[in-house]
Amino acid sequence: MAMRIDTVAGRAALDATRAALAAGEKPTRTEYAAAVRYLLQLLDEKAPGNSVEVRVPPFGAVQVVQGPRHTRGTPPNVVELDPATWIAVATGSETWADALADGRIHASGTRADLTGLLPLRP
Template sequence: MARKIDTAAGRAALDAVRTATASGEKPARTALATAVRYLLQLLDEKAPGNSVEVRVPPFGAVQVVQGPRHTRGTPPNVIEMDAATWIALATGGEAWADAVAAGRVQASGTRADLSDLLPLRP
């Protein structure tokens, strides 16, 4: 990740996203982007490594989990989802298995499973 998001800014962005979503409004793009990146940062801190790439387009991606390092081409272990799904998974609003079963998470590779790492509880 290019820059570190401090805890206060990350939590404020999460609160803004939750408030907007709860009231049926679309969250501000800047708050959504900050919340996604903050949660990716927390995942990176919890499970540093380079064997699994977690993508939340268009806001961010991070390589996590100890294991074989990936250096060129498409990573062998990739997880991709939208911002709303990532926030729900990372904060405990949805279970990993439910999101995968519903098709909201695309995961490929033998290590592409975050069920033991989520939720992050920021």
């Protein structure tokens, strides 16, 4: 990830975003983006590498997990999910398996299962 998010700012954005989503409201774009990027940063710290690309459009993407290098395009080992789903699975308010079964996670490749890495501990 190019830009690092300060832990205090990241947690504040995550708390504000989770509160808004829980209340059925839309978080501010700035807080939503910061929350998503903060969680991607935590994933990168937990599982550094470049074999799996995790995409959360429009806010960010990160390459993680040790193994063969992932290259641009749509090859195997790509995970893509919307921001609300990413926040839910990354924080443990929803399981990876449930979101995957509901079709809210699109994962391809043998390394694209992040079950063992989630939830993160923000």
